[in-house]
Amino acid sequence: MNRTARLYALVEELRAAAPRPLTVARLAARFEVATRTVQRDLQALMAAGLPVRSATGRGGGWSIDPRTTLPPVRFTAQEAAALTVALAATDRGAPYAAAARTAAQKLAAVLPADAAATARDLARRIVALPAAPVPPGAAAHRAAVEHALATGTVLRLHYADAAGRSSERLVEPAGLLTAGGHWYLIAWCRTRRAGRGFRLDRITGADPTPEPAGPHDLAALLRGSAAAGARPPAALGALDVLDGH
Structure with missing residues (x-):
């Protein structure tokens, strides 16, 4: 078994045993390699960001949280x-x-x-022109938008429009639109009582709330706007299999 296959197998072995930890000696015997080899592999998995943890003392060993990982996927x-x-x-x-x-x-x-x-x-073989500087706090604002979209919750936005006018809005996120090199949050704006697009790099503040957002159809919110003809990128069509399509 080569190292790549063994790394995948190690993760699966730890997932199968979770939450019970496995000792290095047991893993070494399972894969018929030296304990030093297993130790290096486990440290490589940790360095790669996988939630692999070790505990010392009686009953200790290595474990992984299966709720925060996916089963191994075989890529070519x-x-x-x-x-x-x-x-x-x-x-x-x-x-x-x-x-x-x-x-x-x-x-x-x-x-x-x-x-x-x-x-x-x-x-x-891939090059890109330098992007515009990311505004201070942009990463945190974007993370709040991502969280609201994933959890279906209301978001409090601080936004500056193209003329520099600032406003505060409570919005119910519906989806994301990319156009002209920019990304937009498409949402139902409670302040305007209508669908609106908010350019992500113009969001100056984004505060998550625990309030559930109402269901909104992305295509319906875009209807009548310049982005009415927007369609999902072709590459995302492969994800339809998750719905059994």
């Missing part, structure tokens, strides 16, 4: 390389950019040699 070398490059190339101002970067780091940490070489070659 080309798929793994392409994913690593695509995630790493995500613009800093895009939604979920921070999660994309950490996901790329985790993939890079376990790529086999041929996939790593492919990823490096692909990365050398």
Whole structure:
């Protein structure tokens, strides 16, 4: 078993035993390698950001929280390389950019040699003009938007429009739109009692609330606007299988 396969298998072994910890000696016997090899592998998984933890003393060992991890997914070398490059190339101002970067780091940490070489070659062929500086606090504001979208909760926004006028709004997030190199939060604005788009880089403050947001159809909110013809990117069509489509 090569190292990449063993790393996947280690995660699955820990997930199967959770929450009970497994000792290095037991894992070494299971994979027929030296305890030093298992120790290095476990430390590599930790360095890659996986929630692998060790406990000392009687009854101690290594464990993983299965609620915060996914089962191993078998990618081809080309798929793994392409994913690593695509995630790493995500613009800093895009939604979920921070999660994309950490996901790329985790993939890079376990790529086999041929996939790593492919990823490096692909990365050398991708260039981008320098992006505009990210406004102070933008990462925190974007994280609040991401949280509200994921949890379906109301968001309190502080927003500056194109003319620099500031306002405070309570909004019910419906989705995200990308257009002209910018990202927009599409939401039902309680202040205006209508659908509105808020450019993410113009959000000067975003405070999550525990209040549930009402259900809003993204296409309906965009109807009658310049973005009425917006459609999901073709690459996202693969996710339809999650709904059984």
